Amino acid sequence: MELTGLVSSADLRLGPIPGPSNNCLSLLDEKTDFKVTLLPSNFNLENQASTSANVLNVDLEKCSVGMTSFIHEPLSTQPSTSRLRPWSIDDNVESTILLRYKKQHHTLYVTFLLFILLLIYAMSEGYNITAGFDPNLTPDLVRALNNRNTTQAYFGAQSLNINDNIRTRVVYFILDGLRFDATQTNPSLNALVTSPWFVHDSLILNMSAQLPTISIPNWQTLVTGARPSLHGRTGNDILTPFTFDSIFTSSMSVGMKNGITGDAWWSILLNGHLTPFYGDGTSPTLTNNFGDAYYTQGHSDHNKDIAYNQRFHNAINSQTVEKRSNGSNVIVRFDYDLFLSYYGDIDGESHSFGAQSSQTQSAIDDKVAFVRAGINAIAALDAMTQTHTIFIITSDHGNVDVGGHGGDVHVLRAVPCIVYAKDSQLASVNNSLPVYSTFDTVDIATSITALLGVPVPRQSEGSFISPLISALVSPSKWARLYFDLFKQKQALASALLTQWNQSSLKSQYASLFADDAGVNADVAGLNANIERLSALIELSKAHH
Ligand SMILES: [Zn+2]
Structure with a gap:
């Protein structure tokens, strides 16, 4: 991102601006303690002065933008950044930087909020799953x-x-x-x-x-x-x-x-x-x-x-x-x-x-x-x-x-x-x-x-x-056991179809739920119905 600000030729004659390093430009907003440190890799105030008299090109991607209450003013004889601000940089630059800063933080807040929501969702899903x-x-x-x-x-x-x-x-x-x-x-x-x-x-x-x-x-x-x-x-x-x-x-x-x-x-x-x-x-x-x-x-x-x-x-x-x-x-x-x-x-x-x-x-x-x-x-x-x-x-x-x-x-x-x-x-x-x-x-x-x-x-x-x-x-008990298995599958299938309102499935397989279905059947007949009911239970679960 390229920011263009107007700098008066008079300001550029101020020489190196105090800050963490000589090719850094710092702004301080006293109201918010908001400090912007611009660190363009190729920024040199004197070069800027010689090449373009009144345009300051700052590549914001190469700058660090941060919040601090620190006021950097190492030498009282040098012009301070706070004193520099009102007349060295056009307000547009500052407001753009501020906007960008706010946007960045807005994105941060939204991201953080989304993360928290995702975490809550994941925890509730995890809870549901387990x-x-x-x-x-x-x-x-x-x-x-x-x-x-x-x-x-x-x-x-x-x-x-x-x-x-x-x-x-x-x-x-x-x-x-x-x-x-x-x-x-x-x-x-x-x-x-x-x-x-x-x-x-x-x-x-x-x-x-x-x-x-x-x-x-x-x-x-x-x-x-x-x-x-x-x-x-x-x-x-x-x-x-x-x-x-x-x-x-x-x-x-x-x-x-x-x-x-x-x-x-x-x-x-x-x-x-x-x-x-x-x-x-x-x-x-x-x-x-x-x-x-x-x-x-x-x-x-x-x-x-x-x-x-x-x-x-x-x-x-x-x-x-x-x-x-x-x-x-x-x-x-x-x-x-x-x-x-x-x-x-x-x-x-x-x-x-x-x-x-x-x-x-x-x-x-x-x-x-x-x-x-x-x-x-x-x-x-x-x-x-x-x-x-x-x-x-x-x-x-x-x-x-x-x-x-x-x-x-x-x-x-x-x-x-x-x-x-x-x-x-x-x-x-x-x-x-x-x-x-x-x-x-x-x-x-x-x-x-x-x-x-x-x-x-x-x-x-x-x-x-x-x-x-x-x-x-003992073979004399087989029929009763298979009849019980049939009745159990019938009741389970019926419960599932009722619970999930699968009336079309129920009517499709109505014969399996007839009151007398299987009562007099032999083991093979009961077992055939047990298998059909088991398949219906799977079908019911799959359609749910
Ligand atoms: Zn285990």
């Missing part, structure tokens, strides 16, 4: 779906008891951050899943975890069967209890007993989901995430996992006195129908040292030892009582090689679901039920409720892992 709300179903609809009277009308108020005279329970291991490929690459885990005692009675499924591949969004999926796109949790930031129906609330509603050991986050998320008076079993945070003594640096949950495992064994060894109908008392150990045993250190070590690091591999080794010990202890109890425990080992997400998760690359989404049930011949199951080509982690919670003989969680988007039903559930 908030613990369940925003894709209104609380009223969640409550209506959770109403037990609806399910009890056709399901009864008790467990179906999938194997008539035997108590069937599920012990659910969640190993945070475990990748599917660890079943092949980690020697301890591979040794477990290929052990002769394990291999015939187990099923190893490659599951797809939910996006984002973050813990709590997937934890909710693992216990409710709802995807993050439905339950609305997409981050770990805000912890509020799950409002969706879960494997815990469903089993508790028919009088089953449940418990959990693991991270303190679970005790917040599952507040209200766990059997009263059985203790929630949840370990408090025993060590600081970043202060674990086992490793000198990084994020390690090694000692926490040891504590979780101790509490898990406390639960296994716990004794409950139960009164039998004949009046006698009997002591029951590990009196749980559903137990969740969670460990966090595979993820912790992966974050700090990478998924392939020796630290992560040793964390997997530890967890495999915990799982083995848990299976052995519970199987020993099962042998003494009429109880059959189904063990499920899974993970919430993987980790990339350098450590970290959240995205959609294969190693983050591929998680194992290992199911072990003693004497089940699960590996060679002759499955006569409908089979899906791929399994998804939404199917785990849905299947756990089926194995417990209780209604599926009411907001579940999953189906049954049919080989498990086929191998572990």
Whole structure:
């Protein structure tokens, strides 16, 4: 920017003008303490005087413009800038400079304001993204779906008891951050899943975890069967209890007993989901995430996992006195129908040292030892009582090689679901039920409720892992389980279509909502409708 000001020839004879340097021109406005320092690189007052008598060319781009209360007047004998101002520089120059100064500051203020607004917006977006709300179903609809009277009308108020005279329970291991490929690459885990005692009675499924591949969004999926796109949790930031129906609330509603050991986050998320008076079993945070003594640096949950495992064994060894109908008392150990045993250190070590690091591999080794010990202890109890425990080992997400998760690359989404049930011949199951080509982690919670003989969680988007039903559930119970899954999908789809006023979708698929739809259908017929309703739920979410 070029500023042109008129300078009288008399003024130019004043010689060098006082200022920070000789080729600087300073102006001072006494009213505002506003000082402009012009520093044109080629400005020389004497040259100006000789070349153009009355025009002062100042390249403002090369000048610094600033506010100061400093008055530079080193020699009282020299003409001061304040005394120079009224008659040396034309007012136009000053006003232009002032205007430019104000504009600059105006821009600064506007920029600052925009920045603050952007920050507030980003914080609110961040809050919305990571908030613990369940925003894709209104609380009223969640409550209506959770109403037990609806399910009890056709399901009864008790467990179906999938194997008539035997108590069937599920012990659910969640190993945070475990990748599917660890079943092949980690020697301890591979040794477990290929052990002769394990291999015939187990099923190893490659599951797809939910996006984002973050813990709590997937934890909710693992216990409710709802995807993050439905339950609305997409981050770990805000912890509020799950409002969706879960494997815990469903089993508790028919009088089953449940418990959990693991991270303190679970005790917040599952507040209200766990059997009263059985203790929630949840370990408090025993060590600081970043202060674990086992490793000198990084994020390690090694000692926490040891504590979780101790509490898990406390639960296994716990004794409950139960009164039998004949009046006698009997002591029951590990009196749980559903137990969740969670460990966090595979993820912790992966974050700090990478998924392939020796630290992560040793964390997997530890967890495999915990799982083995848990299976052995519970199987020993099962042998003494009429109880059959189904063990499920899974993970919430993987980790990339350098450590970290959240995205959609294969190693983050591929998680194992290992199911072990003693004497089940699960590996060679002759499955006569409908089979899906791929399994998804939404199917785990849905299947756990089926194995417990209780209604599926009411907001579940999953189906049954049919080989498990086929191998572990008495065929006489299949129709009721599939009918419940059909009714649940029907109610969920209906709630979504109503909530989002998708009347055209509703009329398009009216046959799926007819009162008698599927009541007399066989499992295959029910399953066809379940698949159509699942597709409609996806469609409804996509159109929303
Ligand atoms: Zn996790």
